[in-house]
Amino acid sequence: MDRRIFHGNINPNDIAHALMAEFNRGNMHAQVVGNKDKIAVQIATRMGTMSGGHTALTINIQKVEDGIMTEIGQQAWLGVAASLGHTAISALRNPLSLLGRLDDLAQDIESMQLSEKVWKIINRTVVTLGASHALSDRLTRIACEYCGSANPLGESNCLACGAPLGDIHPTTCFKCGFVVTLDEVTCPNCSQKLR
Numbered sequence: 288m289d290r291r292i293f294h295g296n297i298n299p300n301d302i303a304h305a306l307m308a309e310f311n312r313g314n315m316h317a318q319v320v321g322n323k324d325k326i327a328v329q330i331a332t333r334m335g336t337m338s339g340g341h342t343a344l345t346i347n348i349q350k351v352e353d354g355i356m357t358e359i360g361q362q363a364w365l366g367v368a369a370s371l372g373h374t375a376i377s378a379l380r381n382p383l384s385l386l387g388r389l390d391d392l393a394q395d396i397e398s399m400q401l402s403e404k405v406w407k408i409i410n411r412t413v414v415t416l417g418a419s420h421a422l423s424d425r426l427t428r429i430a431c432e433y434c435g436s437a438n439p440l441g442e443s444n445c446l447a448c449g450a451p452l453g454d455i456h457p458t459t460c461f462k463c464g465f466v467v468t469l470d471e472v473t474c475p476n477c478s479q480k481l482r
């Protein structure tokens with residue numbers, strides 16, 4: 288499961304539209320399932336009955352505080368893996384059997400590159416809308432417990448009343464956008480080393 292979080296003024300629908308525009312054409316078929324805060328976009332190849340049925344990806348897009356979370360579902364890879372496995376076995380038994388499978392293989396490999404392509408479209412859309420992996424302005428402020436004033440992250444005392452603000456200084460993983468605390472050494476979401 289590949290999961291990324293984007294912060295800013297962005298909605299699941301923005302991503303769904305961009306994915307539909309890109310993938311619901313040619314030998315690809317895409318559909319949107321769900322409502323406005325929780326949407327799944329399913330992308331499938333039209334052909335490929337010989338390569339273990341549809342090779343498909345499901346992209347889950349969910350509204351979260353401050354932005355959206357996107358995930359590419361893992362079940363998508365089963366079709367591809369099973370198909371390549373079948374090819375490997377039949378190629379061992381009869382090398383010539385591979386010839387008839389070349390078209391299907393090309394299809395499978397195209398599907399493997401699909402998730403990379405999906406992330407590209409998502410990233411492009413996110414950039415266009417001004418969102419990113421970094422926390423948005425709204426969340427880079429913490430409210431003082433005592434007087435309620437908003438303070439920029441990193442301040443140890445409230446600028447208005449001087450009360451201590453504690454150690455809550457959330458930041459994000461630069462690779463996937465997951466919200467992490469300053470004392471975390473690796474990202475709990477993608478295992479990226481944070482320092």
Ligand SMILES: [Zn+2]
Nearest residue numbers: 431434445448
């Ligand atoms: Zn205060």
Ligand SMILES: [Zn+2]
Nearest residue numbers: 460463474477
């Ligand atoms: Zn991460």
